Amino acid sequence: MDEYFTIFIGIYLPYITLVVFIVAVIYNFFKWIFLPRPIMWAIFPAKKSLANILFTIATRIFSLPGPRKFDKLIFTLAWMFHIGLIVSLTLHAKYIFIPHLPYEYEVGTIAGMLAAIGSVGFIIRRYVDKRADSYFADYFALILLIITLSLGQYIRMFRVVESTHLWTWVQGILTLNPIPPPVNTLFLIHIVFAQIYMIYLPFKTLIHPIAIFYGQKIILDQRHFKG
Amino acid sequence: MKIEQIYKVFDEYRGLSDSKLHPTEPKSEQFLKAFRELLDKKNNWPFLLPLRLALEACTHCGTCAEACPVYIGSGRNKLYSPVYRADMLRKIYKRYFTLTGKVFGSLVGAKEVTEQDINAMAEAAYRCTICRRCVLACPFGLDNGLVMREMRKIFAELGIIPEELKEEGVDNQLRYGSAPKISYEALMNILDFVRGEIEENRKNVSIEIPVDKVGAKYLIINNAGDYLSFLDTIRGIVEVMNYVNVDWTFNSPRTGVFDNVNYGLFYSDKDMLRVIRAHLETINKLKPEYVVIGECGHAYDVLGHLMKDLIPAEERPFKVIHIVELYDKFLREGKLKLDKHKNAEPVTFHDSCKIGRCGGIYDEPRRVIVASCRDFREMYPNREYNYCCGGGGGFALMSKYNFLDFRMKTYGRLKMQQVKDTAASTLITICANCKRQFLDMVSYYNLNINVSGLSEVLANALVY
Numbered sequence: 001m002d003e004y005f006t007i008f009i010g011i012y013l014p015y016i017t018l019v020v021f022i023v024a025v026i027y028n029f030f031k032w033i034f035l036p037r038p039i040m041w042a043i044f045p046a047k048k049s050l051a052n053i054l055f056t057i058a059t060r061i062f063s064l065p066g067p068r069k070f071d072k073l074i075f076t077l078a079w080m081f082h083i084g085l086i087v088s089l090t091l092h093a094k095y096i097f098i099p100h101l102p103y104e105y106e107v108g109t110i111a112g113m114l115a116a117i118g119s120v121g122f123i124i125r126r127y128v129d130k131r132a133d134s135y136f137a138d139y140f141a142l143i144l145l146i147i148t149l150s151l152g153q154y155i156r157m158f159r160v161v162e163s164t165h166l167w168t169w170v171q172g173i174l175t176l177n178p179i180p181p182p183v184n185t186l187f188l189i190h191i192v193f194a195q196i197y198m199i200y201l202p203f204k205t206l207i208h209p210i211a212i213f214y215g216q217k218i219i220l221d222q223r224h225f226k227g
Numbered sequence: 228m229k230i231e232q233i234y235k236v237f238d239e240y241r242g243l244s245d246s247k248l249h250p251t252e253p254k255s256e257q258f259l260k261a262f263r264e265l266l267d268k269k270n271n272w273p274f275l276l277p278l279r280l281a282l283e284a285c286t287h288c289g290t291c292a293e294a295c296p297v298y299i300g301s302g303r304n305k306l307y308s309p310v311y312r313a314d315m316l317r318k319i320y321k322r323y324f325t326l327t328g329k330v331f332g333s334l335v336g337a338k339e340v341t342e343q344d345i346n347a348m349a350e351a352a353y354r355c356t357i358c359r360r361c362v363l364a365c366p367f368g369l370d371n372g373l374v375m376r377e378m379r380k381i382f383a384e385l386g387i388i389p390e391e392l393k394e395e396g397v398d399n400q401l402r403y404g405s406a407p408k409i410s411y412e413a414l415m416n417i418l419d420f421v422r423g424e425i426e427e428n429r430k431n432v433s434i435e436i437p438v439d440k441v442g443a444k445y446l447i448i449n450n451a452g453d454y455l456s457f458l459d460t461i462r463g464i465v466e467v468m469n470y471v472n473v474d475w476t477f478n479s480p481r482t483g484v485f486d487n488v489n490y491g492l493f494y495s496d497k498d499m500l501r502v503i504r505a506h507l508e509t510i511n512k513l514k515p516e517y518v519v520i521g522e523c524g525h526a527y528d529v530l531g532h533l534m535k536d537l538i539p540a541e542e543r544p545f546k547v548i549h550i551v552e553l554y555d556k557f558l559r560e561g562k563l564k565l566d567k568h569k570n571a572e573p574v575t576f577h578d579s580c581k582i583g584r585c586g587g588i589y590d591e592p593r594r595v596i597v598a599s600c601r602d603f604r605e606m607y608p609n610r611e612y613n614y615c616c617g618g619g620g621g622f623a624l625m626s627k628y629n630f631l632d633f634r635m636k637t638y639g640r641l642k643m644q645q646v647k648d649t650a651a652s653t654l655i656t657i658c659a660n661c662k663r664q665f666l667d668m669v670s671y672y673n674l675n676i677n678v679s680g681l682s683e684v685l686a687n688a689l690v691y
Contacts, residue, residue, distance in 0.1 A: 039273035044587035066364040070293040131289035132310040135336035211284035215368035
């Protein structure tokens with residue numbers, strides 16, 4: 001692959017991605033803060049204290065009571081996908097601190113497979129399920145994820161990139177002393193797609209954590225303005 | 228009028244008359260203007276955040292559909308899926324009010340509005356009772372029911388509102404004191420009849436029905452429809468209040484509004500506030516300590532909850548409770564001596580959406596029923612997961628054209644099965660709109676079940 005292109009996607013693009021992602025997420029979070037507090041619009045049983053509301057939101061993020069009760073398939077897929085993704089991203093984030101973790105290949109492989117199965121399941125469900133119309137934007141996000149996850153899985157399983165090199169590359173970006181990324185075509189495609197996804201995500205719909213926070217808070221909050 | 232004679236704009240049913248909808252007239256400009264105003268902080272502060280969340284954060288997963296009684300009851304017709312109906316508005320929102328929608332158009336689900344879309348949306352907004360069961364299914368807590376309510380608000384700005392809610396509802400209520408236009412004389416005659424009936428049934432019991440008493444502890448405001456269609460409930464209230472011998476009163480048209488309903492809740496914040504103001508004016512003349520909402524669901528939602536955030540505390544120097552909370556209080560205070568064998572037949576209870584899911588009252592009616600009835604059977608699902616009966620959102624009042632068929636063949640069908648499964652002979656509910664829907668259901672499906680309020684069941688169990 002062209003050297004300039006490698007440098008662009010391994011050195012410049014990560015900064016562009018981080019800036020766009022962070023700014024867009026912060027903007028997305030704060031634009032809702034400046035909307036007026038709504039009328040009490042709870043679904044009962046609801047909560048009377050902020051601590052209780054926040055605790056319940058935290059538990060609902062993991063327990064997904066709605067999908068668990070009404071749609072077991074999406075509940076299962078969501079669990080596979082999100083747990084897989086969280087573990088996978090955590091294993092990526094470790095490069096901020098250390099190059100290796102014990103059993104990381106095994107754990108990462110399982111996590112990547114769970115996330116990939118989940119996202120393929122989502123696509124099939126969208127296509128087959130006729131309760132809601134899906135648009136190109138909905139498929140596009142999933143396709144980006146599947147490509148990224150599949151390549152990542154291949155790279156991890158066959159250890160095509162030296163983890164020490166990855167660590168130094170991440171360290172370089174974080175310390176503002178970037179070095180060229182590992183030169184491997186599949187790896188470079190993997191990070192290109194991952195970065196496109198990160199740039200695209202905040203513009204697709206409101207990202208999940210922000211939507212959950214505001215949406216669940218409204219229906220859990222039974223406090224009136226006064227009395 | 229047969230359905231063939233009017234335009235079909237969304238499905239095979241019609242809830243709005245042609246004289247309201249004007250299906251052949253262009254409305255897109257007005258529609259977009261009203262939509263823009265709906266998204267303005269000043270115009271719509273109470274609902275803007277949940278509305279915009281529902282419009283921007285939905286991922287079209289479709290989980291909400293499985294929670295929706297009209298979707299399930301219709302045999303899973305996609306037209307009635309909450310996400311499908313909300314998407315009708317969401318597409319327009321994206322196209323005209325988001326950058327991505329303006330740039331990427333249909334790729335992100337944005338769509339230019341057409342006159343056909345507007346007609347279809349006007350009807351679609353009246354296929355949802357806004358029971359908000361779908362919110363429980365959404366992982367984010369998004370409210371597609373609210374989207375339907377906000378859609379109704381847009382159409383209200385265009386004058387597209389069912390006559391049953393506007394002219395025969397809010398306008399009558401504000402002009403005559405009650406939606407069914409009951410005069411003072413008629414009300415007093417009804418109450419005289421109730422008094423006579425109780426005294427005849429309960430020998431040696433003297434009944435008083437205070438009306439328009441200033442400074443009473445409890446001012447009970449009923450759904451005026453109960454005075455005409457559910458007189459047993461009024462009889463039950465009068466009997467229980469006499470039994471516990473507390474300071475209470477009804478009110479009449481002479482004090483202003485004596486009908487607790489607020490149909491503005493179903494289509495317009497402006498009309499909802501007009502009715503709230505009229506209620507406040509009436510209540511403040513009578514200066515009660517408690518305003519007790521008679522057996523009505525949406526009235527409790529408005530006066531018991533929404534009013535608290537819309538009206539400053541100093542303008543409402545009274546507490547609002549539902550009558551079932553009052554009964555429960557009497558029960559816990561030992562003021563009610565009951566013989567549950569007087570209600571020996573199996574009974575079941577319907578959790579009204581506005582009292583349960585949106586109001587938080589679940590245990591109070593159950594305690595009262597268990598104390599008054601020998602054989603109480605829960606229907607399943609219940610409490611916050613209970614299915615809407617199909618009378619909510621103003622539907623109980625709407626029967627013109629073939630709208631009764633819609634109510635019965637979707638919501639009604641599902642609810643009927645749920646009630647049948649209990650094998651109860653009496654169905655108790657504490658909302659007048661639910662009662663009306665159930666009565667229509669009994670007649671439509673020729674069911675052998677008695678529909679009752681809680682007041683008459685409780686009164687029947689009293690031991691003198």
